[in-house]
Amino acid sequence: MRIYFTLFLFYTSLFFSQSTIRVYRSDDNRPVKGAKIYCNDKLLAHTDENGVASFTTRCSKVDVEASHFIGDEVVVDKNMEISLDKENSKTREIEAVTLTNESDPKALAILDKVFRNFRQNSPNALDSYSYKSYEKMSFDLDQDSINDYKRFMTARKDSLAKLPNRTLPVKEKEKKDSVEGEKSMSVFAESKMFLWERATQFLYSKKYGEKINVLDNRISGLKEPIYEMITLRSNRNKVPREVLPENRSLYRYFLTDSINIDGRDNYVIRFRQVDYKIPVNRRKYNGYLYIDKETYAIKKIESNSKVKSDGSITSIWIPIDNKWFLKSENLKIKMGTSTFDTVEKKENETAEEKKARLDKIKKFGNYAYMKADYFDFQTPVELQASQFSGYTMSVKNADGSLLDQYRTDSLTLREKMTYTKIDSIGKKYKLDQKAKVITGLLRGKIRVGMVDIDPMQTKYNRYEGFRLGAGFKLNERFNKYISPDVYVAYGFKDRGWKYGAGVDVRTTLERNSFFRVEYFNDVAASGRFSQFLWNARMTIMNSGMSIQNDKYYKYEGLRAGYEIDLSNSLTLNVSAKKQKEEAVFDYEFMNRAGRFDNFSSLATIKFSPNSKNIMTPSGKYTFDQNFPEVYLNYEQGYKSLGGELNYSRFDVLYTHQFRTVLGVTGTRAYGGYFTGNAPVWHQFEMGGLDSSRENSIFSNFNLTTYLGFATMTSGKYFNDQFAGYYFTHRIPWYFKSIGKNTSSFDVVYKGIIGNMKNPEYHKFEFSPLDHLYQEIGLENNNFLSSKFNLGLFYRVGYYSTNKFADNFAIQLKLKVLGF
Structure with a gap:
């Protein structure tokens, strides 16, 4: 019997461990005697002359009541304390001392x-x-x-x-x-x-x-x-x-x-x-x-x-x-x-x-x-x-x-x-369907039944003007393994239709692994940095990169590829495409205008060792993006299977963010290398966001981009090799803004330099960026407690001018896009 009694005491102490609470007055910290402790209206204990009571309970919270005091509740723990206010508010007003x-x-x-x-x-x-x-x-x-x-x-x-x-x-x-x-x-x-x-x-x-x-x-x-x-x-x-x-x-x-x-x-x-x-x-x-x-x-x-x-x-x-x-x-x-x-x-x-x-x-x-x-x-x-x-x-x-x-x-x-x-x-x-509408928004999609709608086809740029469009993709409610998709868009300035169609075929439901075949007929800005395997937030942030660049080209063709997660942190995508390409601006490459036939392959690797993912019926979902991250792309053009361009294009992006006692620091280092012969859109535009500054009230204002320069003229600088960096540091001084928000300041410093080996091959108005282009800025986070960050940027160094307006720019960023 003794051992059973011992076991009984052990389990009793395990499930009903003793708790001690101290109750005192909020105005002068004196103990409250006789306060009653309740669990679901069951009296557990009274406080003694020291305002202390001990009790055992399985309740997660207990109520504390005392005569002439306003009752309160407290989460149960081994040791607790709680202060009670006097019941008469007028008395408290008289006795209250401004803290x-x-x-x-x-x-x-x-x-x-x-x-x-x-x-x-x-x-x-x-x-x-x-x-x-x-x-x-x-x-x-x-x-x-x-x-x-x-x-x-x-x-x-x-x-x-x-x-x-x-x-x-x-x-x-x-x-x-x-x-x-x-x-x-x-x-x-x-x-x-x-x-x-x-x-x-x-x-x-x-x-x-x-x-x-x-x-x-x-x-x-x-x-x-x-x-x-x-x-x-x-x-x-x-x-x-x-x-x-x-x-x-x-x-x-x-x-x-x-x-x-x-x-x-x-x-x-x-x-x-x-x-x-x-x-x-x-x-x-x-x-x-x-x-x-x-x-x-x-x-x-x-x-x-x-x-x-x-x-x-x-x-x-x-x-x-x-x-x-x-x-x-x-x-x-x-x-x-x-x-x-x-x-x-x-x-x-x-x-x-x-x-x-x-x-x-x-x-x-x-x-x-x-x-x-x-x-x-x-x-x-x-x-x-x-x-x-x-x-x-x-x-x-x-x-x-x-x-x-x-x-x-x-x-x-x-x-x-x-x-x-x-x-x-x-x-x-049908709450299941309505819940999935919300989860679709987390991925940047609008879910309607078995269709996911991508609104990112609607945008604005200088070539198309306002582009109205949308993408439609059949999700797992249609089929767990096969997912067809189409998109269509119309540019009101160029009066042209753009469209495409494709299909993903999963090989397993356990991880991200699928084949894809697609057809496309569209336009794009020349020299864009690769965005393959970027997440929705990075892509949205960088969407302003092509707004002011008017050096566009048409492309039409087919692509086939395969994507697989080799591990939680390593993703590989390989593909091959054949397409026809044509400049829609005044341009000649090696004294030749018109269409170019291109056959190429592309390999992309994403390495994100600290990000956290989960597999869902809709595919992989990254629920915690952590740094560092590395993106590497290698594209090879072939003079075979109808292709007439022979080139190699490499680009890499490294991004990291870390915290020290001096504040939060974010860094991006990126670069590209091109060798061979191909039209300028296969090379690199340097990330200008500014318009030509001609008769525009918005010439000093632009939206943020992931890799852009607020003060650089868009579509002006092209290189076939370059290196760039982005450095931001949050000053560890946080001040209260409107409401329950805080504001802070980030100091931003950017730079980029490169070269163009054969600029004479490309007949259009541009300049190689062969000196270091630098830009400094100050960004106010949570500007006026809004959902935006406001940045002020100024060009310094070799490319600066004596005219303030040429060097200055204002930039706006949606706060949720983060670093």
């Missing part, structure tokens, strides 16, 4: 050490580890108002049933929507609006990298998982936003106390938003950080809204083998309000009647909830190369059948009903 608007230097010094030591304290500093997680995300009413909502919906249903002559919408669709809306709102009385569970295994090896296995996954209302949603991440191996140097201007930090947790001393740093100065009906602080004194690692962070009902986020870490692993996360964020009119609007109602009607509107808060538990930590662990095969993330199961093995708490009746109720609604309203 200093300057952070405590001691607190900032500690946070600097936290940031510098984050990588050293991270689990990735170990040789190897493994652990699992269980995450539960939902969208629901405020937990405290569910019973009120049920009573309201029952009364509303009874009330509507007693109205035989109830006025319904005249239109059939409006009538149907009204009825369906009532039914849906009734469903939410018994179930949540949305529920998603995920169980995951994390493996890491310094030798093999990281592997994330989704052990099981289920989303209410959907038959298939949203793979792009599966990749969502949290504070795992990530610096919390409240600690990042760039967000320091949004908060004020105060070193207020120290606390011992599990035998380790911790600093207690409290913080608040800068626009949060007088605590009236609000918390005195937005949140707090527990910082381990020995390692300067984050033990715990809680970030609250200014108003209690708007939500909070809590993350807790534990030390294992001297590194800090995320143990749990808890999130609650208000996501709007459901409102119900309890009184019908009268025609020609008076101001008093309107006010009375609005006062009777019933409101229920809607919240996003997330709870994550991390467990089964092992380090070091024996791992094999085979465990890291394929992409960074893989999905082992996605029907929810295995979730019960990993749940750290059982589903409530309301959560179980969510799968039953919302699954039936999802089937009825």
Whole structure:
């Protein structure tokens, strides 16, 4: 019996470990005696004269109530503390002292050490580890108002049933929507609006990298998982936003106390938003950080809204083998309000009647909830190369059948009903199809049923003018292996149609591997740098490269190729094409004008060792693009199979971004080499973005490009060999902008130089760029809290002139395009 009693005590301590909470007043930090601790309305403990109480519970959060104080809630941990505001707001106004608007230097010094030591304290500093997680995300009413909502919906249903002559919408669709809306709102009385569970295994090896296995996954209302949603991440191996140097201007930090947790001393740093100065009906602080004194690692962070009902986020870490692993996360964020009119609007109602009607509107808060538990930590662990095969993330199961093995708490009746109720609604309203519309946008496509629409065929340039067009590709709903596509476009300035068609044939569903054959009849700007295997964000950013270049050529032909991911980080694409090419500007090559027949092959390699990918039914998806990255292209023209051009063209792009104590630095190095004989469009235009500056109010303004020069005249400089660089550095000075945003400045420096061996072969107006072209700039990120960055650039060095307007340019960049 003794051993059974010992086992009972062990499991009791495992599932019901003791927690200690300290409750104190927010105005003077004095302890609150007699405060009551509740779990789901069950009383757990009272605080003593020191404001301290101990209890055991399986609840993830507990409520704290005290006489003459405003109650609050706190995430359960071994050690907790919470401050309560006095109930009388008028008294608080009198007693409140305006908080200093300057952070405590001691607190900032500690946070600097936290940031510098984050990588050293991270689990990735170990040789190897493994652990699992269980995450539960939902969208629901405020937990405290569910019973009120049920009573309201029952009364509303009874009330509507007693109205035989109830006025319904005249239109059939409006009538149907009204009825369906009532039914849906009734469903939410018994179930949540949305529920998603995920169980995951994390493996890491310094030798093999990281592997994330989704052990099981289920989303209410959907038959298939949203793979792009599966990749969502949290504070795992990530610096919390409240600690990042760039967000320091949004908060004020105060070193207020120290606390011992599990035998380790911790600093207690409290913080608040800068626009949060007088605590009236609000918390005195937005949140707090527990910082381990020995390692300067984050033990715990809680970030609250200014108003209690708007939500909070809590993350807790534990030390294992001297590194800090995320143990749990808890999130609650208000996501709007459901409102119900309890009184019908009268025609020609008076101001008093309107006010009375609005006062009777019933409101229920809607919240996003997330709870994550991390467990089964092992380090070091024996791992094999085979465990890291394929992409960074893989999905082992996605029907929810295995979730019960990993749940750290059982589903409530309301959560179980969510799968039953919302699954039936999802089937009825075809939520799977609507969800895939959203995931298509993440890839730069618009999904309509089995068709993906590419809007990037619509653009503007000096040759075509406004080009209206779109691409259409049949996705996996048509066939998992075969995907035909077409595109068509029309240029209003050149009055020409452009079109093409192709088909992809997959060889496997396990990785990116497919054959492609295509036909095309289109135009392009001369000398464009290769963009093969670029992602959508890079391509969109570089789309402005051809706007001002008017040296266009036509091409028509066929291409056949094969693309394969040799590993998670290495992609190879090989192809061959035969096409007819013709200049559409005044040009002769080696005293010959007209068409040129070209047969060539192309090999492209992309190496991205730190990016993270997942295979989905729609193909590979890169959910975390990390640097460095390398792109290498080799094109060879042949005088065979009808080709008349013999040339070799190489180009390479290296891009990297890294952070130091001096700020964030980004670099790009790129270059090209051409040998042989071919028209100028096979060589390299130097990346000019500026117009000819003739009678245009926009001559000093352009949009950003990935490799362009804001002050360089477009279509003027061509080389057959060149080298260029792009250097940007974010100054580590972040200041508060409008609202809850920060702004910062990037210093930018660009340069490019090259040569043209035989410029006399090309009869048109151009210049070789045989001296170093330099450009410096200052870019304001998050300009006026908008979604744009505003850059000011100036040309220096050999190509600068005495006229300011010739050297100066303004550039605009969409912020989401990033570095």
